[in-house]
Amino acid sequence: MEQSVKELGQAFSGAPVNIDDGSMVFFNPGAMNQVRGKLISVAGYVIAPSVAFQDSSSHLSPSLGGMPILGNNGGDLTDPVFIPNFYYVHELTERLAFGFGANVPFGMRNSYHPDWKGRYQAIDSEIMTLNINPSLSLQLTEKTFIWRGLQCSVPACQINQCDRLWGDLFPSCGNHAVRQSGTVSTNCRRLYVAQR
Numbered sequence: 666m667e668q669s670v671k672e673l674g675q676a677f678s679g680a681p682v683n684i685d686d687g688s689m690v691f692f693n694p695g696a697m698n699q700v701r702g703k704l705i706s707v708a709g710y711v712i713a714p715s716v717a718f719q720d721s722s723s724h725l726s727p728s729l730g731g732m733p734i735l736g737n738n739g740g741d742l743t744d745p746v747f748i749p750n751f752y753y754v755h756e757l758t759e760r761l762a763f764g765f766g767a768n769v770p771f772g773m774r775n776s777y778h779p780d781w782k783g784r785y786q787a788i789d790s791e792i793m794t795l796n797i798n799p800s801l802s803l804q805l806t807e808k809t810f811i812w813r814g815l816q817c818s819v820p821a822c823q824i825n826q827c828d829r830l831w832g833d834l835f836p837s838c839g840n841h842a843v844r845q846s847g848t849v850s851t852n853c854r855r856l857y858v859a860q861r
Contacts, residue, residue: 687752688860690766695856
């Protein structure tokens with residue numbers, strides 16, 4: 666949920682009615698009509714996890730002799746990562762507003778030593794989703810707003826592993842499996858402001 670520094674600090678309470686931060690483009694574009702002029706919000710997060718793996722019982726298939734799998738425990742498999750987000754809101758007229766948002770709602774990356782014990786499952790794994798939100802908001806009455814937006818998600822996945830055909834006898838590493846796809850969805854909603 667790293668779409669807004671402001672909302673993260675408030676545990677996302679009131680995020681749908683936020684009118685002070687550009688993340689309204691993500692949470693509720695109908696609120697963009699509350700902005701006068703232009704609003705830009707740029708933020709980022711640094712995530713620095715530490716994960717360790719320890720294995721003392723993995724063995725090859727009995728058909729290959731059943732000997733223990735050679736290799737190490739992979740080391741520290743994660744590095745610090747920066748996760749950005751950007752939002753822009755522009756008042757086009759008194760009743761029409763445009764917004765654009767870009768964020769990374771999901772991502773993961775693991776990188777083990779090439780000779781670790783799990784090299785036949787993965788050495789390097791990476792998944793990332795880039796989310797892009799262009800939106801328009803129109804004020805119908807003093808208290809009623811409608812908005813229409815696109816949500817474009819572009820996920821990418823990459824895995825690097827060793828072949829298991831001959832086990833530790835003749836290892837062959839460096840095979841890549843890359844998957845990329847994308848989705849585009851549209852939405853139209855109404856916002857009613859009880860008090861103004």
